[in-house]
Amino acid sequence: MDYLNKEESRNMNFKKFITVCMVLVLAFPMLAQTFSVSAVIDSTVLYVGEQTKITFEWSQPKKAKVQAPLFSDTIVSGLEIVERLPIDTAANGEIDLLIKQSYLVTSFDSALLFIPPQPFILANDTQYTNPLSLKVVSIPVDTTQKAIADIKPVYKPPFNWPLFWQIVWIQLLVIAVAVLGIWLYRRYKKQHVAKNEEVEMQDTRPAYEIALERLNAIRQEKLWQKGRPKDYHTALTDVLRDYIRRRFEINATEQTSAEVLQAIQPCLKEQKESFVLLQNILQLADLVKFAKYHPLIEEDEKSLSRAYSFVENTKQVVEETPTTDDDVTNQQA
Numbered sequence: 001m002d003y004l005n006k007e008e009s010r011n012m013n014f015k016k017f018i019t020v021c022m023v024l025v026l027a028f029p030m031l032a033q034t035f036s037v038s039a040v041i042d043s044t045v046l047y048v049g050e051q052t053k054i055t056f057e058w059s060q061p062k063k064a065k066v067q068a069p070l071f072s073d074t075i076v077s078g079l080e081i082v083e084r085l086p087i088d089t090a091a092n093g094e095i096d097l098l099i100k101q102s103y104l105v106t107s108f109d110s111a112l113l114f115i116p117p118q119p120f121i122l123a124n125d126t127q128y129t130n131p132l133s134l135k136v137v138s139i140p141v142d143t144t145q146k147a148i149a150d151i152k153p154v155y156k157p158p159f160n161w162p163l164f165w166q167i168v169w170i171q172l173l174v175i176a177v178a179v180l181g182i183w184l185y186r187r188y189k190k191q192h193v194a195k196n197e198e199v200e201m202q203d204t205r206p207a208y209e210i211a212l213e214r215l216n217a218i219r220q221e222k223l224w225q226k227g228r229p230k231d232y233h234t235a236l237t238d239v240l241r242d243y244i245r246r247r248f249e250i251n252a253t254e255q256t257s258a259e260v261l262q263a264i265q266p267c268l269k270e271q272k273e274s275f276v277l278l279q280n281i282l283q284l285a286d287l288v289k290f291a292k293y294h295p296l297i298e299e300d301e302k303s304l305s306r307a308y309s310f311v312e313n314t315k316q317v318v319e320e321t322p323t324t325d326d327d328v329t330n331q332q333a
Contacts, residue, residue, distance in 0.1 A: 047137060056118065078109055
């Protein structure tokens with residue numbers, strides 16, 4: 001009885017083995033069919049310089065990685081790649097992909113070109129495309145209808161006179177506008193300087209009297225109390241620059257603060273305190289005008305006080321000559 005059971009068990013195992021083998025044999029062609037390659041060319045005959053398209057197509061499992069041949073400049077010698085077109089991928093059933101890679105190609109030599117099978121590798125499996133051929137022919141020229149002519153000389157276009165005169169007139173107009181602008185600027189500047197000189201000639205008072213009068217006007221206006229510190233310090237330094245120009249004959253109105261201090265320093269060798277007063281006024285004014293510094297009201301008032309002191313300390317007093325009896329007699333005569 002045991003012997004029969006063992007014999008039946010062996011028969012069952014053998015049947016299972018045969019069944020598995022048959023399933024594998026039947027499934028192998030189906031697996032092999034999931035990886036296939038082919039190549040197609042749109043035209044097999046071309047004229048020299050014309051273009052055609054070569055397409056490599058392969059089917060593979062979705063998660064598989066196929067190593068396809070790569071071409072950079074040519075497919076084969078004499079067949080140049082014009083453009084590599086984008087890869088086209090489409091589903092081929094539920095588990096497969098159909099991929100197409102196309103190349104736009106051309107040739108400039110008449111010849112019969114042979115494109116050998118190209119390898120595509122999937123794991124340990126290598127598939128080859130079908131071979132392709134392409135015939136490139138030169139463009140026929142019928143010399144009986146039209147004779148071959150010599151090379152024509154270089155064509156020289158006629159001179160464009162309207163464009164030439166247009167450019168000339170535009171340039172002359174630009175030059176005229178520039179000259180007019182320079183003339184008007186110089187005339188304005190000359191009139192402005194002449195007007196200032198006329199005003200100065202009319203005002204023959206001593207420099208310190210003019211400066212003190214303008215400082216009094218600034219003190220009465222009180223710009224620093226009206227939220228206009230920049231205007232206040234500009235007016236204050238303008239008065240001092242004009243005073244220095246009149247008193248020391250230094251062109252302070254056209255100089256920077258550093259240049260003014262450098263120019264006036266030799267004149268104030270014996271008046272170092274006056275030099276320090278002027279230096280403090282100009283430095284604070286530069287901070288307000290250029291560094292957007294907001295001084296305190298006490299600092300504004302102190303600058304005005306320093307300006308008064310500077311003018312008083314450096315003013316030039318003209319001594320009056322005493323009148324004698326002889327002078328009186330001469331005046332009466």
